[in-house]
Amino acid sequence: MAGIDGLINLVVFYATLALAAWAFIDAIIRPAAAFVAAGKLTKPGWMAITGIATLVLLWQGPLSFLGLPAVIAAVVYLVDVRPAVRGLPRGNSSW
Secondary structure, three states, rough: OHHHHHHHHHHHHHHHHHHHHHHHHHHHOOOOHHHHHHHOOOHHHHHHHHHHHHHHHHOOOOOOOOOHHHHHHHHOOOOOOOHHHHHHOOOOOOO
């Protein structure tokens, strides 16, 4: 039984780490002006939140005291902030 538990733990660890890393990389590639235009926290703020979340998950894992808030932070970015920032046009639009 310990083998299955260990495998599930490993899958959850890598899945949440990939989720947080995706949120961090996405925050890096989005333009800073889009965050302000969407009415969200600034780009450096979200980069710090998702970057720290990634490091916490790498260091402690998702099933720790700080792991759950780290997963929640990454999910909030991907579900709320990313669609708002992604929906805005890129670059200087003339309209």
